[in-house]
Amino acid sequence: MKSLVIKDLHANIGEREIIKGLSLEIECGKIHAIMGPNGSGKSTLSKVIAGHPDYTVTSGEVLMDGENILGMAPDERARKGIFLAFQYPMEVPGVTIANFLRAAVSARLPEGEELEATEYYQRLYEKMDLLEMDRSFTARSVNEGFSGGEKKRCEILQMAMLEPKYAILDETDSGLDIDALRIVSHGVNVLRSPDRGMLLITHYQRLLDYIVPDVIHVMVAGKIVMSGPKELALELESKGYDWLTEEEPAPAV
């Protein structure tokens, strides 16, 4: 079966280990959610999967449909179908959303093929409508001067345009107001497909009311400590994370 498999992954920043033997399988067509305390390594995991050069994988594997992607450059992984909606999206001064996405879409075309401009804009407008984004955004520089919520919406617009196989959404809900949360969630639900796997990282059960996951994982200190059905989120919301770490057996020295 098609899936994104993370096998016993260990990753460092400098000398410090952040991901400490994490395993996870995101099947095509499924939505997984990860919850976990601040600093537990959720964003680090997403960046390691995307190939951020600051992190070193010391052991383990990340297989996309059976192929190990750890040796690939970030852009190659992206073109193969990995997408990351960033917790903190970067500004790209002077580069308009229209031009940026046009370059990104073109980068996925087979050699020698050119993007058809009218079709491209048609599709872009369609996705913007889905996310209830004003057309004037196409002419604005990527994320420059965007509000927190606008940035998150723009990440999902990019996802909609790039149609990834596996998408990781890192706290896409934080910064969104109630209406925006509903709109963006709707956008994500439209992108739900048997050919696409998704990993949602969030702190709030509320998001999971809108985008209902198949499985929920709890990540603590660089590892998945518990997995369960969507109801687990409710339990976490009321109990917090402490009980999980207390239940953990003392690490063998």
Add this chain to the structure above:
Amino acid sequence: MSDTKAELNLDRSVGDFSYPEHHAFDAGYGLTPDTINYIADVKGEPDWIREFRLKALDVFLSKPLPTHWATKDLETLEFEKIRYYLAHGQRPTRSWEEVPEDMKQTFERLGIPEQERKFLAGVEAQFDSEAVYSNIQKAIGEQGVIFTGSTEALIKYPEIFRKWFGKVIPTGDNKFSALNSAVFSGGSFIYVPPGVKVKHPLQAYFRINAENFGQFERTLIIADEGSELMYMEGCTAPKFETATLHSAVVELVALKGAKIQYVTVQNWSSNVFNLVTKRGVAHEDAEIKWIDCNIGSRLTMKYPGVVLKGRKARGEVISIALASNGQHQDTGAKMIHAADETTSNIVSKSISAGTGRATYRGQVHIPKHLKGCKNNTECDALLINPDSRTDTYPAVTVRGTGNATQHEASVSQISAEQIFYMQQRGLTEGQAMSLSVNGFVNDLVRQFPMEYSVELKRLIDLEMEGSVG
């Protein structure tokens, strides 16, 4: 007359190459009164020009190199090893096989027509643009516009030429303006009669190719009262150059209510010293705008200026400089306010990649007795690699209480996080880099004529691809 056969060694970024060249006429190496007399003889010039040249030679020899403020790299210029005059139509040639692969690829990517490629690459001595040029001349000639070479002009239109020649930039302005005054040849002369608005941009490219490339070009443009014109110089294609020293002088005169836009795009090979003096005088209510893009060369020193001589005159300099590995772009602007209510605007953006170095050097002068003058200066620098370098020397002297100036400068770097973000969307590191750089200059590129801005974008792509590992 020497029939020289010499070996030239060119220091191009990709590999060294050398080849024999043939000249039917030239003035030989070095610079003496004999060289000057030779040039004046060959060109059949009137005595006043010969005198002008000889005087300029004295000034050139007596002036020190401006290394006290500029770069010591100037000291590597060997004036005695330079050839100051190659006769009409004589350009060294080489075979297409000898043209470096990267240059061929660049032509391909820029979509330069076959015929022009050969010319630009130095395979053919001339590019036949005679037809284009004469069409332009015919169209504007009907309006009484004169558009010709400077040599032709000084013989055919002595009254207008002599009145303005050397007045905006006196011989002794700097060592290189003196050099140009001594040995100039080539360059354009334009006169636009009162009230005439030239519809299409006048392109030097076609005219100059129709004669030959001047190493010491001299351009003089006069826009008479209420007239308007746009002049375009250079092209984005890399040009094969055997001469290491290029030193042009460009003088503009905008009479009452006239408007001149002077657009330059230059992409020199990395062995070239490009030391240019450009200045305009704007009379009452006149406007002079320099739009300047400098790419390539070993060292470019160029500070287009406007003397705001009449009330309400306006001056503007919009410039983009791209300094790649081993290159130094020392560019900027000069605004000399000399009348009330004059305004000037300077927007400069530079990009330094690899070991490239970009320097902004500005001079804005508003004396105390003037009223209602305004200047705005913005200079932004972008550094691509850790060893890239940028310096800013704005030098703004504004006196008096009735005048205002605004100055902003910024230095930025494309962050690794920004590149990662773009790579995550599927762009290669090179693509991410060139998109970012294009984003940085985007607002200025839009001010260039359409065909230039498209080429500029492609050129930046090419340069950036080369600057990432």
